[in-house]
Amino acid sequence: MEKVLQGVRVLDLTRVLAGPYASMILGDLGADIIKIENPDGGDDSRGFGPFVNGESVYFISLNRNKKSLSLNLKTEEGKEIFLKLVRKADIVLENFRPGTMEKLGLGYDELEKINPGIIYAATSGFGHTGPYSQKAAYDLIVQGMGGIMSLTGDPDGPPTRVGASIGDITSGLFTTIGILAALNKRKETGKGQKVDVSMLDSQVAILENAIARFAVSGVSPKPTGNRHPSITPFAVFTASNGYVVIALGNDHLWQKWCYTVEREELAEDPRFKTNGDRTNNWDVLEPIMNEIISKREVDAWLKIFEEAGIPAGPINDVANVVEHPQVKARDMIVYQDHPVAGRIMMPGIPIKLSKNPGSIETPAPLLGEHNEFILKELGYTELEMKRLEEQGVIQNRKVVIK
């Protein structure tokens, strides 16, 4: 089946997470991703653990469906090869510190001259404009600066980092959206443009109602822990062997819950009548509910609540997630054979398309694995490629299975 982005070629200069996450999505949807890596070790994340047979599983899980060209962009001939690729590409994606591409003579203004249709997407810590533009950013710094940590955690505890690299990932998602919107426009105008997305901006964009709450009250929202700030009960409770999430979004569900746990008197209790009452009396209600929930195991409660039509769920760890029947039914855990690391488990594709679905076809590339394929396409001969390697312009892979 033809892929939705088949025929779209991406020159992907990105490393580690935000950029590679964006190009992974584009590749999953069928774009041809040429990952251009420095010959001296390539993408930094090739050095991030955990490793299997010396290969980074971190790298493998983010770089499926990509081809690797190891190319030294600091050499004249490396630049020349890159520019030849730009002439035939649709998208250039980079996550260097702003200004790096300009210093190499490869900024958007230069690339646009040789290919006016090129879409140039940059994902960076703070963006290509503004006083912080040149600063280094990492996920933890951006999570701290962007407000999400001030909203996460126990109400009485310290600010808490989100346990996934949400600073990088959301930036990768917004970048992907910008690229696809620009690609769409190009079909009308023939012209590309620059897409500039920052990790910090992306954090602000996901604060959503926290900004509204601040705007109205003038007070920064505090972390609300594991409960909803204004819908009650919408929280985590402690069963005898783990946690149960219960989400009762209206009075009807609250009453149904009281009858289901056989505590009819709570349904009549004026302290808990409306959502406002329950929110105001949460300090009384929480221990009552916890005391009830503590008397059975997680699975017993989930079965009872499911039968009653009460929204509830477990708190799964990763082992539970990968075995979850719905996750499996949706192909959200996939396995892929890597030539060195062997069979590797990774997340599937969350975008399900009825006519042109995405697919995971090739494992993450070894460094420079596709040098020959790509350079041949540009018309380089075996002899020239050998010379390029000797001169350090490319670095052909040397597979060592440890």
Place this chain on the structure above:
Amino acid sequence: MEKVLQGVRVLDLTRVLAGPYASMILGDLGADIIKIENPDGGDDSRGFGPFVNGESVYFISLNRNKKSLSLNLKTEEGKEIFLKLVRKADIVLENFRPGTMEKLGLGYDELEKINPGIIYAATSGFGHTGPYSQKAAYDLIVQGMGGIMSLTGDPDGPPTRVGASIGDITSGLFTTIGILAALNKRKETGKGQKVDVSMLDSQVAILENAIARFAVSGVSPKPTGNRHPSITPFAVFTASNGYVVIALGNDHLWQKWCYTVEREELAEDPRFKTNGDRTNNWDVLEPIMNEIISKREVDAWLKIFEEAGIPAGPINDVANVVEHPQVKARDMIVYQDHPVAGRIMMPGIPIKLSKNPGSIETPAPLLGEHNEFILKELGYTELEMKRLEEQGVIQNRKVVIK
């Protein structure tokens, strides 16, 4: 300036968060969003606080750049109006429980018959396939089920909810990507397709290296609190008046830090020589670093680290975020005048496009505000519209400024 998605029309049936977040992005980028709301109160989030002059600021901050048509899809004439709109639309977006549109006779198969180019995007809790498809989901339930809570929080504490509705928002982002990819394909094929994105799938997709770590070790990763699981020091420290994030990604930065805080002996300490050493001896290193950091205020440290070129940052609350110079310079906090609620602060647009930038042009609509505009376009007369209102097919807005 022409917008990147100008001329793209979206029929947006979504409520609350995941769907409205997707249509907000499309609207910010220039698509024409017709928000179709039930006449009986409209989008549920119109009832979510905080309120200003009786208008929900939660709703206002998610529904800018949209037009509102109040339409009862359960009436025959309501369906007829919807189908007339579908003939001229590009995208239908819904976040009902799977099967709802089919019950109304408005499922993708029906809509495709009258407009083969229609892109039908559904964002739901668990997706349109699989054993959990019909279950109700809320952000908290999906965060619990999808694994992110098991990775967030103190290593010795309970699982912790992410303080923004990341379950909804990431689903909205993946849905937007699916829509734009399908729109792009349609320019080649003329055919639309169905985009099916779930909140649970989206959570699995953002777990990224946690799945790799589990795959290799067979053990579910635990929350690592405010530190990086494998890069050290990459953590939050306590200054005399708040928190400082310090991110030293390599040995060189570690040594620079030791000299900057005038503790040269630490740079030579064999317990902290390499990243591996520092990670293994974190229980010794953390109190040493905290003791040093505790001696000055946040701003003093940030100035010192900035001058030394050491990656560090504050933990901002929302009040700090909206005043941050980089956030301001990037127009990530914008103000908009709402006819009832007045001037409202909201997040800006994180996708910066050089030639066809997005913009925020109109405030969130009142319920049914654009009934006349939209129905006139379809050829309805004043008299017919009056009859439609009397019969409960539409509900014209009654603005009451409280």
